[in-house]
Amino acid sequence: xxxxxxxxxxxxRKEISAKELTxxxxxxxxxxxxxxxAYVRVTEEKALTTADIIDRKIAGGLxxxxxxxxxxxxxxxxxxxxxxxxCCSKILEGYVPVYDATTWHRLDEKGAVxxxxxxxxxxxxxxxxxxxxxxxxxxxxNTGFVAGGSSGGSATAVAAxxxxxSLGSDTGGSVRQPASFCGCVGLKPTYxxxxxxxxxxxxxxxxxxxxxxxxxxxxxxxxxxxxxxDPMDSTSQADYVPCTVDSLEKSIKGRKIGVPKELLEKADxxxxxLLLKSLEKYENLGCFVEFFSMxxxxxxxxxxxxxxxxxxxxxxGRYDSVRFGNRAESFESIHQMICKTRGxxxxxxxxxxxxxxxxxxSDGYYDxxxxxxxxxxxxxxxxxEKVFAKYDVLITPTSPKTAFKIGQIQNxxxxxxxxxxxxxxANLAGLPALSLDCGKDEKGLPVGLQIIGNRFRESxxxxxxxxxxxxxxxxxxx
Amino acid sequence: MIxxxxxxxxxxxxxxxxxxxxxxxxxxxxxxxxxxxxSDYDFADRGVFCPLRxxxxxxxxxxxxxxxxxxxxxxGFFKLRK
Numbered sequence: 001x002x003x004x005x006x007x008x009x010x011x012x013r014k015e016i017s018a019k020e021l022t023x024x025x026x027x028x029x030x031x032x033x034x035x036x037x038a039y040v041r042v043t044e045e046k047a048l049t050t051a052d053i054i055d056r057k058i059a060g061g062l063x064x065x066x067x068x069x070x071x072x073x074x075x076x077x078x079x080x081x082x083x084x085x086x087c088c089s090k091i092l093e094g095y096v097p098v099y100d101a102t103t104w105h106r107l108d109e110k111g112a113v114x115x116x117x118x119x120x121x122x123x124x125x126x127x128x129x130x131x132x133x134x135x136x137x138x139x140x141x142n143t144g145f146v147a148g149g150s151s152g153g154s155a156t157a158v159a160a161x162x163x164x165x166s167l168g169s170d171t172g173g174s175v176r177q178p179a180s181f182c183g184c185v186g187l188k189p190t191y192x193x194x195x196x197x198x199x200x201x202x203x204x205x206x207x208x209x210x211x212x213x214x215x216x217x218x219x220x221x222x223x224x225x226x227x228x229x230d231p232m233d234s235t236s237q238a239d240y241v242p243c244t245v246d247s248l249e250k251s252i253k254g255r256k257i258g259v260p261k262e263l264l265e266k267a268d269x270x271x272x273x274l275l276l277k278s279l280e281k282y283e284n285l286g287c288f289v290e291f292f293s294m295x296x297x298x299x300x301x302x303x304x305x306x307x308x309x310x311x312x313x314x315x316x317g318r319y320d321s322v323r324f325g326n327r328a329e330s331f332e333s334i335h336q337m338i339c340k341t342r343g344x345x346x347x348x349x350x351x352x353x354x355x356x357x358x359x360x361x362s363d364g365y366y367d368x369x370x371x372x373x374x375x376x377x378x379x380x381x382x383x384x385e386k387v388f389a390k391y392d393v394l395i396t397p398t399s400p401k402t403a404f405k406i407g408q409i410q411n412x413x414x415x416x417x418x419x420x421x422x423x424x425x426a427n428l429a430g431l432p433a434l435s436l437d438c439g440k441d442e443k444g445l446p447v448g449l450q451i452i453g454n455r456f457r458e459s460x461x462x463x464x465x466x467x468x469x470x471x472x473x474x475x476x477x478x
Numbered sequence: 479m480i481x482x483x484x485x486x487x488x489x490x491x492x493x494x495x496x497x498x499x500x501x502x503x504x505x506x507x508x509x510x511x512x513x514x515x516x517s518d519y520d521f522a523d524r525g526v527f528c529p530l531r532x533x534x535x536x537x538x539x540x541x542x543x544x545x546x547x548x549x550x551x552x553x554g555f556f557k558l559r560k
Contacts, residue, residue, distance in 0.1 A: 346494070359488055
């Protein structure tokens with residue numbers, strides 16, 4: 001049984017009140033957050049108000065949603081009406097949205113208790129959470145290591161039990177990689193399955209809102225609660241009715257697993273060894289495992305950088321300090337005001353990606369870079385169609401490496417460039433993918449296993465993950 | 479090879495003040511990393527589709543909400559220095 005269901009039953013039986021549960025989490029956050037830096041803003045008042053409403057509902061015998069009274073967290077790029085949402089950037093310091101993101105709106109309506117907004121790489125650009133204006137989140141397994149990124153704070157909060165679940169965003173691996181680094185579950189849904197309305201945009205054709213939780217069942221419960229059609233998101237899929245929880249306990253005997261050799265070979269030996277061991281577990285569960293080759297998975301990485309940066313250069317054009325955001329103090333013209341504001345308020349990584357995006361879209365380079373990347377993306381999608389005619393799911397490492405030391409990646413450009421090599425293909429093709437803890441390396445850092453499914457097959461990848469979770473056993477047995 | 483002039487032109491296009499020397503090194507590094515060799519790929523038209531739905535006119539955000547995060551506003555408008 002998942003933790004959310006257990007707590008739900010305890011709330012119903014009045015073994016614990018929503019207020020007691022919320023207060024215990026707030027105390028934990030206040031105690032542990034200074035060392036972990038998972039939260040950049042704690043919303044204590046809002047949390048206690050919600051908890052109070054839930055307790056009155058319980059006392060009145062009213063129907064309670066599974067998520068009512070459950071303490072959770074949101075990445076700082078998910079809009080929350082009346083609560084500052086800064087994308088961990090100086091340029092949006094003090095920005096207070098006037099509307100809720102659909103994902104948060106759906107959770108709020110169910111009575112989920114928002115503990116606060118979590119740390120992230122500035123505008124979700126990074127893989128270690130170190131580009132945050134608030135400094136990096138720390139890995140709860142070892143605070144000398146990064147939590148991963150960009151949803152580092154969301155992963156730290158969940159893995160350290162400073163929240164039962166959190167939402168993050170995944171543009172190239174930003175939910176799955178930090179989940180892998182911190183040892184929790186991270187689900188990136190199919191593009192169009194979960195509304196992007198109110199998610200502050202990085203690269204709109206790749207962005208998804210994802211779920212992080214302490215186990216697979218909780219992940220499924222949250223995914224079912226936030227997914228489904230939203231008229232406010234023009235790319236939301238109208239005909240998708242999610243219900244993944246009911247499929248979790250199904251047998252996976254006879255399922256066909258494809259393992260792309262190219263991504264396995266990218267992994268460090270320890271990561272590779274644990275992945276192969278995990279595949280044996282799947283074979284013991286009655287699955288068929290086959291290794292196959294798909295060279296385009298490696299070419300996906302430059303295509304991802306080109307498309308993500310091109311879209312970012314366009315999306316971040318809105319930060320001109322006129323309608324929202326901070327402004328430079330001195331300037332002599334409107335043009336200078338905009339250039340100076342953006343120069344002073346954006347961090348280095350954001351500036352690099354805007355410049356790279358402007359470059360690949362500029363006259364003389366568009367066909368050489370952007371057009372090629374888009375066509376390659378189409379090829380990749382067509383290849384995945386063929387692959388999923390043969391296999392039910394694909395399994396790869398989530399990240400080729402385990403968590404980096406704090407500060408390490410700044411001096412290792414290759415590791416930085418390749419950090420997302422296993423995850424970007426799911427974003428480019430719009431596929432659902434999940435990361436699940438499959439063991440620890442010699443340093444005691446978690447290793448993540450990635451399950452990729454065909455479009456809208458969240459039920460299947462969560463089922464595959466749940467059955468692995470049972471076979472894997474509890475954390476102490478890892 | 480990206481030149482200093484290219485960097486200046488890109489910074490103007492992006493409306494961004496940057497460290498031009500640092501950006502020159504970065505863009506030249508990335509330029510080679512992002513080269514995609516397409517010679518082996520079949521780029522036949524795969525029938526691009528647009529996932530966007532048709533636009534519908536709906537009520538807008540209240541004006542005071544739209545202005546609430548602006549540094550300066552006056553008479554219902556965003557205000558900027560001349």
